[in-house]
Amino acid sequence: MLRKSLRGLSRIALTYLAFLGFIACAGYYVLIFDWHISATATALHIALMIVAIAALIGIYGIAEKLRSA
Numbered sequence: 001m002l003r004k005s006l007r008g009l010s011r012i013a014l015t016y017l018a019f020l021g022f023i024a025c026a027g028y029y030v031l032i033f034d035w036h037i038s039a040t041a042t043a044l045h046i047a048l049m050i051v052a053i054a055a056l057i058g059i060y061g062i063a064e065k066l067r068s069a
Contacts, residue, residue, distance in 0.1 A: 007066050014063035021056040025049060 029049060035042065 007069070011063045011066040014059055014066070018056045018060040018063065021052065021059070025052050025056070 029045075033045065
């Protein structure tokens with residue numbers, strides 16, 4: 001019973017973490033990021049955004065695996 005409860009709490013925590021990460025990435029690049037910098041710096045930021053979103057998708061995938069297990 002304890003293991004099932006911990007799995008459920010872990011799933012909720014990971015889903016929440018992924019959601020907050022998506023909102024933080026979107027908010028940063030829409031509201032804060034200065035797009036009027038050099039093309040190299042913009043490309044670097046876009047690459048970092050892609051890596052961050054891929055990591056968040058991975059975290060969400062782990063949470064979904066915990067839900068189905």
